[in-house]
Amino acid sequence: MGSRWHQxxxxxxxxxxxxxxxxxxxxxxxxxxxxxxxCDALPVAERTALRDLVDRAGLxxxxxxxxxxxxxxxxRYTIAVDDGGRCxxxxxxxxxxxxALRDLVATLRTHARAVRAKR
Amino acid sequence: MPKAARRVHCGCTxxxxxxLRRIAAHGTQAQREAALDTLATDQTLRLARxxxxxxxxxxxxxxxxVPVSARQRTVYDAQHREALPGHAVRREGSAAIGDVDANEAxxxxxxxxxxxxxxxxxxxxxxxGLHLDATVHYGRRYDNAFWNGQQMVFGDGDGDxxxxxxxxxxxxxxxxxxxVTGDEARLVYLGQAGALxxxxxxxxxxxxxxxxxxxxxxxxxxxxxxxxxxxxxxxxALRSMKAPGTAFDDSLLGRDPQPAxxxxxxxxxxxxxxxxxxxxxxxxxxxxxxxxxxxHAWEKAGRIWYETVRDKRLKPTATFRQFARFTASNASQxxxxxxxxxxxxxWEAVGIKAA
Numbered sequence: 001m002g003s004r005w006h007q008x009x010x011x012x013x014x015x016x017x018x019x020x021x022x023x024x025x026x027x028x029x030x031x032x033x034x035x036x037x038x039c040d041a042l043p044v045a046e047r048t049a050l051r052d053l054v055d056r057a058g059l060x061x062x063x064x065x066x067x068x069x070x071x072x073x074x075x076r077y078t079i080a081v082d083d084g085g086r087c088x089x090x091x092x093x094x095x096x097x098x099x100a101l102r103d104l105v106a107t108l109r110t111h112a113r114a115v116r117a118k119r
Numbered sequence: 120m121p122k123a124a125r126r127v128h129c130g131c132t133x134x135x136x137x138x139l140r141r142i143a144a145h146g147t148q149a150q151r152e153a154a155l156d157t158l159a160t161d162q163t164l165r166l167a168r169x170x171x172x173x174x175x176x177x178x179x180x181x182x183x184x185v186p187v188s189a190r191q192r193t194v195y196d197a198q199h200r201e202a203l204p205g206h207a208v209r210r211e212g213s214a215a216i217g218d219v220d221a222n223e224a225x226x227x228x229x230x231x232x233x234x235x236x237x238x239x240x241x242x243x244x245x246x247x248g249l250h251l252d253a254t255v256h257y258g259r260r261y262d263n264a265f266w267n268g269q270q271m272v273f274g275d276g277d278g279d280x281x282x283x284x285x286x287x288x289x290x291x292x293x294x295x296x297x298x299v300t301g302d303e304a305r306l307v308y309l310g311q312a313g314a315l316x317x318x319x320x321x322x323x324x325x326x327x328x329x330x331x332x333x334x335x336x337x338x339x340x341x342x343x344x345x346x347x348x349x350x351x352x353x354x355x356a357l358r359s360m361k362a363p364g365t366a367f368d369d370s371l372l373g374r375d376p377q378p379a380x381x382x383x384x385x386x387x388x389x390x391x392x393x394x395x396x397x398x399x400x401x402x403x404x405x406x407x408x409x410x411x412x413x414x415h416a417w418e419k420a421g422r423i424w425y426e427t428v429r430d431k432r433l434k435p436t437a438t439f440r441q442f443a444r445f446t447a448s449n450a451s452q453x454x455x456x457x458x459x460x461x462x463x464x465x466w467e468a469v470g471i472k473a474a
Contacts, residue, residue, distance in 0.1 A: 024263050025290065026344065026357035027395040029373030070391075072297040072308055072316065073265040095203060095267060102201050106258060113260075113277065116371060 014084040015039035015051065019108045022076040034078075035112040042111075053107055054081055056100040059088030068093050077105050190232045190243075191250040194221045197257040204270060205254045220255040220285045224273060227291030228253055234292070234327045235299070238417050239425050244298035251295070255285060264290060266297040279349065280371060286346045288331060290357075293324030293343065304428045305435045312436050313394035318401035322424055325360060326417045336409045336416040342366065360406040363399030379403045381439075381470030400469050401439060408446075408465035412458060419458060423450045443473035 020034035039047050059081050070076045070093035080089040096102040195205035196218070208221050215222045228251040235241035243249040253271035261274025264284035271294050273284040284290060297320050300306055306316040321343050329339045343366075344357030354367025354375070363377035377399030378384060384400065387393045409420035426449045427433060433445055443466040451459040466473035 023390050023395075025265070025284075025293075025395075027376050027390055027393070029376055030369065030371050031373075032389060070308075071265055071267050072301075072320070073263070073294065074267070075263055075265075094263070094265065095201065095272065106201065110260070113279065 016082045018080040020078045024075045025073045035115045037111045053104040057104045192228045193252050194224050195254040197254050199259050201258045220283050223285035224253040227288050230331045231292045231295045231327050234330045245302045266294040287344045289324035289328040290344050292327035293320040296320040296323040304433050307435045310392040311438045313391045314397040317394045317398035321402050322405050326421045360402040404465045404469045408462050411461040443471045447473040
């Protein structure tokens, strides 16, 4: 890319995603701790897929129309994306209506599991 | 039309019915016709007013609801997508299918329906025969279950820490009880009221399990979510009503944060103000009351808690103390002094004055 931003897309490098889960059927202190996913540390295919999901979810363009109101036992997710210059942040509750946001959260849950397992 | 028999158009009549009947019996032809006409209209209005008042009070359910009878269950398969309700795979009366999750959900819905019907004469979640729907296989490696206000949602678990979420009957009943609470007390899902909301779901979740097993209070395990953890987890269940704070202590999940008494009340903004944490306090109070009262816990302690959830004095923002005082009051009204004392003592043991 000639410039750091290209049509509002996420940077190719230095992307960091903070992901936290609140609520759910029970209180698990270990799962409630925020997880940081360093995209640069991911394999290329995973990094590209995650970047596309963030773009589709429109976190930077504030296109994400998310409800943070969770029914009983549903979880609330907070995603904060920082690519070195911009920050995008959204909190969304289950069940997630927006398909792009839903896919992003599902993928982040998988990455969060891997990060927690390495702790 | 005689002045005396005129009706004002405000939903009320000026003359009481006995005077109208007198005019209808002894007045002139025109007066009698007017009085009879007014009486007929008045009767309709009175019925309309009475119906309105009945609907406002909520007491209509006892009159208008159909008798507790048929369960109407439908289990859907989300086929690992996060879209509801999914594809129907088992309907009421159909035979078991080759899907453990779907069958467990179906049986759990039935056990919960039967419990509320048989024990408390309640016609489903809303006491009006609500059909019970559940979706299984929600999402991929989805490690949660919830009630979305209309139906149950179950994940398969991640297979690493959590098994399928249909595995525990008390979890299924817990979720459905959120529907009962939402229909009756409407306890807000925040702070102490939220912890009460959670506790009520644990109470009846456990009671549904005890009822299905025919257990007395002293025989029950008082665990919520036993079987949900895989063998990798150091823990027996999500929560323990008998010994809050002891259900798990795991390197990944952390340690069960539930307090058993008000001394350990957790002030936090997380999890809607600690609804799944501080629920340990009313949970333990129920356990103490139920074991003190003895026998089948759903008969006395459960009845007292159930009537408290239905108690019109209970506000959506109720505190632990307010809830406790209503349980003491209902224990007295439903049973007597001994039961009231047991309930008050149970609350006092967790640090809450109910007297």
